[in-house]
Amino acid sequence: MARANLVKLAVLGVTIAGLAGCSSPPPPKPPAAVPAPVEPKPTPGGSYKVGNPYQIDGVWYYPRVDYSYNETGIASWYGPGFHTKVTANGEAYNENELTAAHQTLPMPSLVRVTNLENGRSIVVRINDRGPFVSGRIIDMSRRGAQLLGFDQQGTAKVRVEVLAEESRAIAAAAMNAASQVAGVSPDGGPVPQAAPRPSVTVESTPLAPPAGTKAAPGSAIPPKVAQATPAPARTIAAPTSLAGTTTDDGRFLPAPVVEQRAVPAKPGKIYIQAGAFASYDNANKLRAKLNSIAPTNLSNAMVNGTQYFRVRVGPFDQVERADQVLAQVLQAGTSEAKIIVD
Known part of the structure; x- marks a missing residue:
């Protein structure tokens, strides 16, 4: 009797463990591998x-x-x-x-x-x-x-x-x-x-059968066919x-x-050209605005018969200094400013 009870208890324990295992959540799936970016081909x-x-x-x-x-x-x-x-x-x-x-x-x-x-x-x-x-x-x-x-x-x-x-x-x-x-x-x-290129034809003429023999059925000599070569891509x-x-x-x-x-x-000086205006007043307003950043001046230029007033900051002796001032000019809202050499 004791042996039978032990067997029953063992079976019951296995059953409970199995039910507990069924009720536990499945292990999380490993994260999907992120595909490597595909390099464009030339x-x-x-x-x-x-x-x-x-x-x-x-x-x-x-x-x-x-x-x-x-x-x-x-x-x-x-x-x-x-x-x-x-x-x-x-x-x-x-x-x-x-x-x-x-x-x-x-x-x-x-x-x-x-x-x-x-x-x-x-x-x-x-x-x-x-x-x-x-x-x-x-x-x-x-x-x-x-x-x-x-x-x-x-x-x-x-x-x-x-x-x-x-x-x-x-x-x-x-x-x-x-x-x-x-x-x-x-x-x-x-x-x-490009100079015109003459068309090229290719004529195909099969050999006739040897003397004293007959051509096999269906092997008659076909007529000459002209084939034009394809045009070059470029x-x-x-x-x-x-x-x-x-x-x-x-x-x-x-x-x-x-x-x-x-x-x-003497090597040309480095300037920041902030803009060019046909109106002197507009150019002078920008000059006054940028003068607080670095010395700014106006210069005249004739383009296709029209006079323009160029707003230039500088000059600068070093590229590094021009880069620093250009960053400030861009932050001030003058998005078309650029470095020139003159």
């Missing part, structure tokens, strides 16, 4: 792109076609951490090629960049957006900075000039077929056209006025040719 040859207005850190940028672009400012360079990454027009960035990033110029464009401190001048191809540090006009590749001689110091006073005809040529090469057929460049002007030649090469995917790579240009005996 497009062979990139693509032609101007782009819509965009905002970075509260500053608006307005990309547009401007083949008369000619500005001075402070250049920087980028490379480590971006090499092989996809650029704004879809290419793979190569820090050893002569390329650069610009905030608003079309991609691709060709520009001449001249170091105003040592006179060294090279041609680079715009294929990316940037720089997005206030007070910078262009972001050079590592190789470009080396050739201009400022890779060690990090920045330099430069002039950036668009090469109009050469930029039209490489823009046409990168545009889609519809734009090429229309024969219109992004700014409405004519684009260079029909616009690369610029011929510049030294360089064209890659298999259609990108024009400027040659690393450094020109030595004359520079002023």
